[in-house]
Amino acid sequence: MSASRPRSDRSSSSRGFEIVLIAVYGIFAISATARSLVQMLRDFSFAPVAYGLSFLAAVTYIAVTVALVRWGRRSTIARVLCMIELAGVLIVGTLTLLDPALFPDATVWGHFGQDYGFVPLLLPVVALLYMLRGRAQGVQPGRTA
Amino acid sequence: MSVLSIVVAVLCGVTALLGLYYALRELNADLVLLGASALLAVAWFVLGSALALRDLAGGDPPDRITLYGYLLTALVLVVGGGWMGLFERSRWGSLVAGLGALVSAVLLMRLHQIWPGGFA
Secondary structure (H helix, E strand, C coil): CCCCCCECCCCCCCCCCHHHHHHHHHHHHHHHHHHHHHHHHHHHHHCHHHHHHHHHHHHHHHHHHHHHHHHCCCCHHHHHHHHHHHHHHHHHHHHHHHCHHHCCCCCCCHHHCHHHCCHHHHHHHHHHHHHHCCCCHHHCCCCCC | CHHHHHHHHHHHHHHHHHHHHHHHCCECCCHHHHHHHHHHHHHHHHHHHHHHHHHHHHHCCCCHHHHHHHHHHHHHHHHHHHHHHHHCCCHHHHHHHHHHHHHHHHHHHHHHHHCHHHHC
16 A cells, blocks of 8 residues: 555544444435335234334434434434434343244344344444544544554 | 356455555545445446346346345445545545445345345
């Protein structure tokens, strides 16, 4: 790799780590929406609770994505939505363990997001930690190497 | 088809590793990373077209909605990741470009499960 590559600039227009959160939330918004729509349109009555909860997860991911894009990580609404998301993952994950009969088919937050490599459980934790830290890593002066 | 699939998988790995390397070294996405992203997008497009042709020729995939949904999502992920790498001029933009490639690799694995006949 050549040494003449441009270093990261730290202009105020740069979102920093927030862009990673937006990207991951966007990916989950798309995949959860697609999954829940396909599930519900095929045969909603097969597993109404699971499909309904998939849809709820999809709506939450869309809401967080929009909140992060429009109002940024410091907004109250983004923080509240992430807390709702975390609560949802924990409640639905526990529910799938306690009452498997309620879920003939898998749901996005089932078993704490096992189908997605437990990223749904990690994501709100990482997001909340990042939001509460106040200042972003991307704003700090970078090391010179 | 399996050759195409291997090409896509290798490009996914290269782009994902490049994105991670750039993020660790605090580098903006440059023509190397964006070029890898673009190559991967082209490879995905060719693979998708080849699968669609096989479908048209009577390949009969078991689940068309999921098949084309995944193909479209993979393309959107790679192009969108490159796009963010282009406009977010920081290490994190580079990381997103790599992440898009990484998730598209997962979609490739799922595609093999959805329609094994398409890759035979």
